Amino acid sequence: MRRARVLVQACRPRQWTKNVLVLTAPVVGGVAFDPHALAAMAVAVLAFTLAASGVYLVNDAIDVAVDRLHPTKRRRPVAAGALSVRAAWTAAAVLLPAALVVSAALSWQLLVVVAVYEALQLGYCLGMKNEPVIELVSVASGFLLRAIAGGVATHVPLSQWFLIAAGFGSLFMAGGKRYAEMRSREATGAESRPVLARYTASYLRFVWTLSAGVLVTTYALWAFSIRQVTANEWSVISIVPFVMALLRYAVDVDNGAAGEPEEVVLHDRVLLLLGVAWAACLSGSVYL
Structure with a gap:
């Protein structure tokens, strides 16, 4: 139970609030109360929750040494030693493909959006975060792709x-x-x-x-x-x-x-x- 709680903490549940952006297009498109749209929105939110969690674990596993020198990031489970680097990589290897499977179950369009999100964010973790402007665009793309995903999942024109x-x-x-x-x-x-x-x-x-x-x-x-x-x-x-x-x-x-x-x-x-x-x-x- 404790290991599961630590793993969830490493997935940064507070940052899952960003996934509310998925709801923007369906709400404005007037389909927020349609049962099929509600189900599609739930799938899109779940897909981005899984994908983002996997990305956070990869980022923390790569940056563990640097995070231990940071006044606040050193409290993260991987940097603090509560979750091993190996466990973080293993969990990420499950979560990232799971996000693609969940999105593919709804539509190929959502699969493409989630796959682009994962590719960009993993690129950020692996080196883009050290390049000015490119890293800004990479971070911004995470917000934008969530907003696009809501429209794609519910077939609302953007x-x-x-x-x-x-x-x-x-x-x-x-x-x-x-x-x-x-x-x-x-x-x-x-x-x-x-x-x-x-x-x-x-x-x-x-x-x-x-x-x-x-x-x-x-x-x-x-x-x-x-x-x-x-x-x-x-x-x-x-x-x-x-x-x-x-x-x-x-x-x-x-x-x-x-x-x-x-x-x-x-x-x-x-x-x-x-x-x-x-x-x-x-x-x-x-x-x-």
Whole structure:
């Protein structure tokens, strides 16, 4: 029982919250309450949970020596010695193919999305994480592919504005994460990921600001395009809590407190409230 609990902990269950992105396209597409769509969404979420868990185990097994020097990562089960490197590799060898099998059981399209996700994230673990820009895009792709998977799994067409907003939203999260890590490293002097030495704070702020600007613009265009179809104003109203949530999250990023985006979202009650308001407005545009 203890070994199973340690293994689950090594799979970073808190980061499974990212899989909520899978639900975005089905919810906006108006199929969230369709029984077949619900089953497809569950399969897609399960596939990404298995795939992400396998990737985290591979990453921790490769970085075990470096993680042991980090003030917080040294507490991870592999770095702390609670889970052996061999056990991490073995579990990953089961989880990664299992994710492909689960996705293939639903559709070949979802299989392709999950396979691309695994290939990119494993490439990140094996060396892309040390290459500036490439590693940013690799991290951002993890968010974007989750959003695409929801549409693919439920056969909801993905508009150009949705894809652009999701893409730059993903880059905003990745750029903000690196900027926050740099701010934290400057403040504490703690060991951090090597690629940060090849960035400057001004460059990461540029990436973060650029992606935020494009995200707000394309989201607004997407919201107005939804209004043309639904004939109500809720999608347009959703722009207000969306921008407020973005600005609230930016406060944490600028303070160096957003190294783990899911931790910020789960612990900032105001941000959670704004997120709920945004989701309610967006859902109202489709279901009211």
